Amino acid sequence: MTDIKEATLSPVAVHAPDLKTLLFRAAVIVVSALLLVALLVRVMNYEMRKDEQLYVPPLRLLDQHRLYEDFFYNHPPGSAWLFHWMDKIVGSDQLLLSGRLGVFLAWLLLVAAIGGITYVLTQSALVSWCVAVLAVANDLLLTQTGMTATNNLLPLPFSFLGLGLFVLAVEEERAEPVLAAIAGACLSLAVSFKISAFAFIPPVAIAAFLLPRSYSLRQRLLRVVAPLAGGGLIGGIPILIYLFSAPQRFLAHVLGYHTGPHLQYWQMSNAAGEEAAISIAAKLMLARDVWLSASVAVAVSALLALLFTALRTEANRRPGMVGVVNGPLLIVAGALFCSATLSLVPTPSFPQYFALPLICIPLALALLFRSLDVESRLRMQPVLLAAAMVALVIEAPRFAQFAATAIHPESWTVTRVHEAGVAISQRMAEAGVRGKVATLSPIYPLEGNVDVYLELATGPFAYRTADITEAELAAWYKMTSPTRIAAVLDADPPAALLLGFDEVLERPMQAYAQRNGYLPAADFAFKDRYGTPVLYLRPATQGRSKPAL
Known part of the structure; x- marks a missing residue:
């Protein structure tokens, strides 16, 4: 003592x-x-969680866009x-x-x-x-x-x-x-x-x-x-x-x-x-x-x-x-x-x-x-x-x-997520397509400095509730829904779609990709907690999407 x-x-x-x-x-x-x-x-x-699809995108979005007004954020x-x-x-x-x-x-x-x-x-x-x-x-x-x-x-x-x-x-x-x-x-x-x-x-x-x-x-x-x-x-x-x-x-x-x-x-x-x-x-x-x-x-x-x-x-x-x-x-x-x-x-x-x-x-x-x-x-x-x-x-x-990774930052989750984003950008460049990526996991394309749709910019949270949101409340949100996403993509065709995180919510986007001849990117594979995503690229014969917002 x-x-x-x-x-x-x-x-x-x-x-x-x-x-x-x-x-x-x-x-x-x-x-x-x-x-x-x-x-x-x-x-x-620590493995990336779905909530981070809401909290992380503003790191880049706030460079050019206004919180609440230009994209959804519920905190x-x-x-x-x-x-x-x-x-x-x-x-x-x-x-x-x-x-x-x-x-x-x-x-x-x-x-x-x-x-x-x-x-x-x-x-x-x-x-x-x-x-x-x-x-x-x-x-x-x-x-x-x-x-x-x-x-x-x-x-x-x-x-x-x-x-x-x-x-x-x-x-x-x-x-x-x-x-x-x-x-x-x-x-x-x-x-x-x-x-x-x-x-x-x-x-x-x-x-x-x-x-x-x-x-x-x-x-x-x-x-x-x-x-x-x-x-x-x-x-x-x-x-x-x-x-x-x-x-x-x-x-x-x-x-x-x-x-x-x-x-x-x-x-x-x-x-x-x-x-x-x-x-x-x-x-x-x-x-x-x-x-x-x-x-x-x-x-x-x-x-x-x-x-x-x-x-x-x-x-x-x-x-x-x-x-x-x-x-x-x-x-x-x-x-x-x-x-x-x-x-x-x-x-x-x-x-x-x-x-x-x-x-x-x-x-x-x-x-x-x-x-x-x-x-x-x-x-x-x-x-x-x-x-x-x-x-x-x-x-x-x-x-x-994770002690074994202490001196190997190249294997950290944050590094691997960034590398996946860079891979998206590289595959799009190799395919000769430019424009936005449609996805419910916007962190990945944003990590590659690729634009996303503002309606989907903070993940699946507004998207999954949009169809049950009262019109008076929905008027304040920048969002789309499973029943309206096809119209959004038709009006502004994506350069690519990153899918494979939520089979139910992504079903309309998956159908859009198949209907319009989008092809899976070769040599593109990574996993996260919610699935093994696939990057669908727009065929080079199609026109480019409208300029990003």
């Missing part, structure tokens, strides 16, 4: 560290570096612009690579936020590291939710920062207006990535009127509520721009789609391979699988151990020490309740919808540890360290899954 005590860098460790402590710290640094490398390699190798604008700017900063011609780098950047911010705020609260480097590891070693975040270029992970670091900074702003007798303002900005910025991140705003807003307890209502309004609201307005600018410039169009995409045709589509269909939950019973089962997975159970066990220890020593608490039940912990409890409740609201539900409540666990761990006396802290450090080690062992197969 002496070694652990010294490794925490806490105020009680006043003497110089010995060799064992130095070796322990070196081991922590090495493990941390390996974890970050493993995260990067996993993000770059807030934050993720589209983040990935677009990431592409410009990286300067790469690989779209999926740039999008996945944006996700890895969010990972770094999440780890830094958890570690930093935990350290401020506990003044223990070891505890901060353990809490960060427990957050990273998470089943849900190490699969589609945290590995793909989507908006699922992006709000988590900003939500955690908003919640954590607000706790720091009001925990003392004297409020910190600057921290409250930054907290408000972070909470609003999280919503610009994913609407469900709004769940953290109500508990924080209510707490702003109640804390610090020593303040009068007027003082709270001036030093907590006003800065929080001001920061919230600044962080909400990405949404406010679209909300004020074209409110009906924005709401039709972000809210109207999910409460209308999207819901109706899932109630009518039963898509194979999709983990959708429609009924409340199915949602609760899905929530159980996420919130009580092995890695989360380890973190929750550590949380309960801290809680029981804190409650047991509450009666012997000395004056000046932080109590177990306090304002900051109640804020976290409120955030947990609101986010968990909101996770059950959307229909259908998917595993990634249950990610937001998970960020409450590391903050609760930090607050509970801070409430312990010195002796209890020393007893609980080995418990937290053991929990972190167990979580790492549980998730070790995921971290190591």
